[in-house]
Amino acid sequence: MKAVLAHCPEQNAPTRHVRSFAQILTQRQGQQLPEWLTAVRQGALTGLHALAAGIDRNRDTVVAGLTLPWSSGVVEGHVNRIKMPKRQMFGRAGFGLLRKCVLLA
Structure with missing residues (x-):
């Protein structure tokens, strides 16, 4: 540098x-x-x-x-964990399969 x-x-x-x-x-x-x-x-x-x-x-x-010392990182991680299967399965699966994938993730 x-x-x-x-x-x-x-x-x-x-x-x-x-x-x-x-x-x-x-x-x-x-x-x-x-x-x-x-x-x-x-x-x-x-x-x-x-x-x-x-x-x-x-x-x-x-x-x-x-x-401030507070962070919403943990919450954002959970939101991302839930949204990822939803994005991957868009248009391919119904609510029942999506529900199972979110619960198992």
């Missing part, structure tokens, strides 16, 4: 923004998100501007997801 940045110094800004966002994600520092969004908007990186605009649409939700 150092060699790439040495040959392409214009990649320093995107690299810095991505690394700081990764730190916010991994260390659950949602309170730092507004400062990160401001720094991204002040730069000339249009791709990150689109990301910032998307985050702004649901800012409170994103900050809560990056700050």
